[in-house]
Amino acid sequence: MKNAAVKKTTALRNMLRDPGLxxxxxxxxxxxxxxxEEAGFGGIWGSGLxxxxxxxxxxxxxxSWTQVMEVVEFMADATTVPILLxxxxxxxxxxxxxxxxxxxxxxxxxxxxxxxxxxxxxxxxIRGTAQPLAExxxxxxxIRAMKEAQRDPDFVVVARVExxxxxxxxxxxxxxxxxxxxxGADAVLIHSSKKNASEILEFKKEWGDRLPLVIVPTKYxxxxxxxxxxxxxxIVIWANxxxxxxxxxxxxxxxxxxxxxxxxxxxxxxxxxxxxxxLQGESELEQAEKAYLPKGxxxxxxxxxxxxxxxxxxxxxxxxxxxxxxxxxxxxxxGHIVDAYRASNVRDLVVVRGYAKDSVNLQNVTYVDNDAxxxxxxxxxxxxxxxSLEGPCxxxxxxVIFRKYVLDEMLETEGDFVVAVDSMxxxxxxxxxxxxxxxxxxxxxxxxxxxxxxxxIVNDPKDKGITGQWTGLLKLSAAGSKAVREMIDxxxxxxxxxxxxPDLLRRVVKSGLAxxxxxxxxxxxxxxxxxxxxxxxxxx
Ligand code: SPV
Ligand code: MG
Numbered sequence: 193m194k195n196a197a198v199k200k201t202t203a204l205r206n207m208l209r210d211p212g213l214x215x216x217x218x219x220x221x222x223x224x225x226x227x228x229e230e231a232g233f234g235g236i237w238g239s240g241l242x243x244x245x246x247x248x249x250x251x252x253x254x255x256s257w258t259q260v261m262e263v264v265e266f267m268a269d270a271t272t273v274p275i276l277l278x279x280x281x282x283x284x285x286x287x288x289x290x291x292x293x294x295x296x297x298x299x300x301x302x303x304x305x306x307x308x309x310x311x312x313x314x315x316x317x318i319r320g321t322a323q324p325l326a327e328x329x330x331x332x333x334x335i336r337a338m339k340e341a342q343r344d345p346d347f348v349v350v351a352r353v354e355x356x357x358x359x360x361x362x363x364x365x366x367x368x369x370x371x372x373x374x375x376g377a378d379a380v381l382i383h384s385s386k387k388n389a390s391e392i393l394e395f396k397k398e399w400g401d402r403l404p405l406v407i408v409p410t411k412y413x414x415x416x417x418x419x420x421x422x423x424x425x426x427i428v429i430w431a432n433x434x435x436x437x438x439x440x441x442x443x444x445x446x447x448x449x450x451x452x453x454x455x456x457x458x459x460x461x462x463x464x465x466x467x468x469x470x471l472q473g474e475s476e477l478e479q480a481e482k483a484y485l486p487k488g489x490x491x492x493x494x495x496x497x498x499x500x501x502x503x504x505x506x507x508x509x510x511x512x513x514x515x516x517x518x519x520x521x522x523x524x525x526x527g528h529i530v531d532a533y534r535a536s537n538v539r540d541l542v543v544v545r546g547y548a549k550d551s552v553n554l555q556n557v558t559y560v561d562n563d564a565x566x567x568x569x570x571x572x573x574x575x576x577x578x579x580s581l582e583g584p585c586x587x588x589x590x591x592v593i594f595r596k597y598v599l600d601e602m603l604e605t606e607g608d609f610v611v612a613v614d615s616m617x618x619x620x621x622x623x624x625x626x627x628x629x630x631x632x633x634x635x636x637x638x639x640x641x642x643x644x645x646x647x648x649i650v651n652d653p654k655d656k657g658i659t660g661q662w663t664g665l666l667k668l669s670a671a672g673s674k675a676v677r678e679m680i681d682x683x684x685x686x687x688x689x690x691x692x693x694p695d696l697l698r699r700v701v702k703s704g705l706a707x708x709x710x711x712x713x714x715x716x717x718x719x720x721x722x723x724x725x726x727x728x729x730x731x732x
Contacts, residue, residue: 201346204274204302208404213421216429220246222270224434229271238277242435253312257283265299274302282306286334290341303348321359332375339376351377381406389415494533498590499546499565499573513551516590536599542580544573571691592664595715607708608672612665618653627662634659635711646707649694
């Protein structure tokens with residue numbers, strides 16, 4: 193039955209065709225359907241009672257048919273075995289019922305059972321004898337319309353006879369069953385609310401083998417299943433027992449936790465989370481992620497050096513907060529930096545604070561402090577974040593805003609040390625202090641084809657060989673991070689306290705390690721002056 197090559201409709205039809213007795217287990221959502229299948233059931237009963245109860249409404253068509261459809265679609269998606277939906281009365285006349293068939297076929301439901309009562313129906317076990325039945329001719333027309341609407345010849349329509357429930361007697365039950373058979377039903381569900389199986393056994397005897405018979409022994413549960421098998425019934429439906437067992441357990445658990453105000457008495461009685469994840473198919477997603485997500489190494493961390501106060505020119509703006517917290521366009525500079533990193537999927541962010549550190553308070557970043565910010569420099573701040581200098585890292589300053597594409601390009605470039613260099617040279621740039629980069633070749637249309645190396649970082653714009661300006665962005669591979677950690681550790685403290693990141697880069701170059709250059713033109717802003725702040729607004 194579980195053979196994936198067999199269509200669900202065919203699997204359900206096989207239950208009606210095959211010799212012997214088959215079983216359908218009730219389910220009312222994706223999880224319970226999966227549990228029923230895992231237990232071994234070859235098919236599922238989409239119970240109207242259980243689905244409505246799980247939705248917190250009565251079994252009186254209070255849930256609309258499209259709401260039921262949504263539930264049954266989750267059930268069908270979660271399972272490989274066929275589902276026979278309890279379609280109540282078909283939710284209206286023949287027209288509603290045939291549309292129901294079409295929609296169920298589209299959603300992978302293998303069959304539907306409709307009962308000969310009136311819309312809106314009531315559960316058969318609530319005032320059963322008081323319930324009006326459908327006029328059997330009208331109901332037979334409904335069955336015919338449903339059979340003619342189905343596209344898949346194996347889709348199953350079960351006609352449910354309620355005459356015994358409603359107290360109309362055996363003869364009427366048999367008459368109705370025969371009319372529905374003639375209308376094209378694939379099986380008859382003969383329902384009974386008696387505490388013993390006498391009614392359904394008598395019906396079977398009179399009925400013979402005209403059509404397969406389906407029964408629901410909710411009330412006559414003490415009858416041995418062997419008796420149903422011997423009598424020649426085709427399908428037994430265990431109609432509501434997963435919903436009822438869940439209900440009992442949920443009531444007990446809720447009561448326990450409410451009274452205890454802790455979880456210790458229930459933890460071992462409830463399913464472990466691992467079981468929940470297993471049923472949800474978590475491991476398949478893990479495999480799929482391996483198969484479909486881009487490979488590549490681990491995403492880099494971002495380390496933002498933001499301990500300094502900022503230039504004197506900023507005056508009042510940095511009276512009680514560092515430059516990194518000055519708003520540009522209504523958001524602190526650091527906020528723009530964090531957003532740019534996150535946009536490039538760099539989510540693990542470490543910010544080194546110093547001056548007015550309590551004012552540096554953005555959420556969801558890790559803070560480390562360089563409390564000696566006044567007497568130390570950049571490398572001391574980087575040393576404060578040493579524990580995070582592991583694996584691939586991006587290092588930048590708390591006053592430099594980047595566009596996402598600059599970060600993305602850095603992340604895509606391989607190398608133990610990679611720096612972002614703006615190709616603007618001193619001749620083109622307004623006079624200002626900058627970290628001028630001397631690279632192995634200037635930026636051109638073809639540099640992208642070659643690996644350009646950093647040779648030096650200088651501060652005198654008149655120095656020879658300047659090909660651009662270091663933007664303040666450095667990427668380290670895992671090996672690069674390790675080398676930087678070792679350099680920090682190996683430096684005499686006095687030297688480390690004075691050193692800047694350019695000092696570190698010069699040291700790296702001198703030691704013969706390659707520092708790779710990624711050229712850009714714009715796409716970043718170093719906020720040093722009030723004028724830069726105004727530009728920052730434009731930059732956004
Ligand atoms: C259901 O499970 O919703 C049924 C069976 O229709 S019964 O509750 O026995 O009527
Ligand atoms: Mg029902």
